[in-house]
Every structure is written in structure tokens, then in C-alpha cells.
Amino acid sequence: AQKVTQAQTEISVVEKEDVTLDCVYETRDTTYYLFWYKQPPSGELVFLIRRNSFDEQNEISGRYSWNFQKSTSSFNFTITASQVVDSAVYFCALSEANRNFNKFYFGSGTKLNVKP
Amino acid sequence: DSGVTQTPKHLITATGQRVTLRCSPRSGDLSVYWYQQSLDQGLQFLIQYYNGEERAKGNILERFSAQQFPDLHSELNLSSLELGDSALYFCASSGRGLAYNEQFFGPGTRLTVL
Numbered sequence: 001a002q003k004v005t006q007a008q009t010e011i012s013v014v015e016k017e018d019v020t021l022d023c024v025y026e027t028r029d030t031t032y033y034l035f036w037y038k039q040p041p042s043g044e045l046v047f048l049i050r051r052n053s054f055d056e057q058n059e060i061s062g063r064y065s066w067n068f069q070k071s072t073s074s075f076n077f078t079i080t081a082s083q084v085v086d087s088a089v090y091f092c093a094l095s096e097a098n099r100n101f102n103k104f105y106f107g108s109g110t111k112l113n114v115k116p
Numbered sequence: 117d118s119g120v121t122q123t124p125k126h127l128i129t130a131t132g133q134r135v136t137l138r139c140s141p142r143s144g145d146l147s148v149y150w151y152q153q154s155l156d157q158g159l160q161f162l163i164q165y166y167n168g169e170e171r172a173k174g175n176i177l178e179r180f181s182a183q184q185f186p187d188l189h190s191e192l193n194l195s196s197l198e199l200g201d202s203a204l205y206f207c208a209s210s211g212r213g214l215a216y217n218e219q220f221f222g223p224g225t226r227l228t229v230l
Contacts, residue, residue: 035218037221043204043223043224043226044118044221044222044223044224045206045208045221046118046221047118047218047219047220047221050218091159103161103164103172103174104149104161104219105161106158106159106161107158108158109158109159
């Protein structure tokens, strides 16, 4: 069965601290895709990154970085030097390589509170 | 702005009523997805349409139905509403509905059932 687990329900940090959000997934497929979305207090869901199962290179985008490890079925997200504007709920999602549909399996989300 | 629009933004109604939520995908996107986000359930996939045809069903109740029209906009119909249907309903769209396509989400419709 396909499943995404975000064990951290809520994390609080002080501004400028680094923080890592964990994501562990389960799938039987050898080809799949992983995503991170951000949901700020305003409510909209914002796409952050997509990764396919064949590309285990870590990715860095400004203060954001992602660590994909197939061996541990994890796709963790690190925010360096966190800012108050990073406060949001972050969702990890899994999509399988089915040609007919693109069903996303979302984790339950991690709420990040960044305090000044 | 994701390019996906949803109306209305807020909807307040009573139990037993029926409502229709509307979604317009990004220009060029053929796939539309509906999700329900409630406090205790997280983001639940409801249904996907691709170019007018239903492609996948998730945890959608029989009281709910959806369709995608020739102009690719979609409507989600919720009937015999119950208190537990109160939630944020998101629509998302993607290019070809293939697994690698990220989904772009609309701002959501907040439904309150009193």
C-alpha cells in the first residue's frame, strides 16, 4: 500500500535556526515521484519541489534543501536559517507512475512555527 | 497565484442542503482533482477528471459527485450535507495527469455546514 508518513505533527523553532521536516514513504513501485507542498496560514497550497525515484541527488534552492534517500524511503526537507515567513504547514506527497491517473498520497503535514 | 481559480471562496449552508463548488484549471491543463481538507483528516483525495472523463476515485462519498465540462472547468456537487462535511475543498490541476506532473492548487472553498 502507498503511504506517506510525516511523524512530526508540529515543530517550533526560533528564527535563524535550521529545521528538518521528515517524510517517510511506502510504495511497491520502482518508479514514483515525491513532492513537497507548503500551506501558509492564508490556506493555499504552494508547490515546492518534485523528485523522481531515479534521481537521488540532493537539491538546494536558496535556504531550502531536500535529501532523498531510497535506502530509507525518506525525502526530508531542511530549511536553513529559518524565518518567520516559513511558518506554515508542510506536506509531503507521493505519486505513482501510473499512465492513467495521477493520484497523490499526502502525508498528514507538519506544522512549522518560526518564532522571532 | 497558481492560475487555478475556485468559487466561491466561502460557503455557509445548513444540514440537508446541496451546494456546488466550481473550479477552473490553469490554462492548458487537462486534469482536475478535488481534495477535501478537514482538521482531523488531512488532505483527502476525492476524484480526478482528465479531459472530461473520470480517471480516479478516492474517498468520495456517494452524496458527492463531480464532473468536468468541455471547457475543462469542473464542479463538485455536495448534497444532503452533514456537519462533518464542513471542510476546505481544494481543486488542483495538472498538465496531462501523468504521475510526474505536479498539481497546482486553487485557493480552496471553505464550506461551513451549520
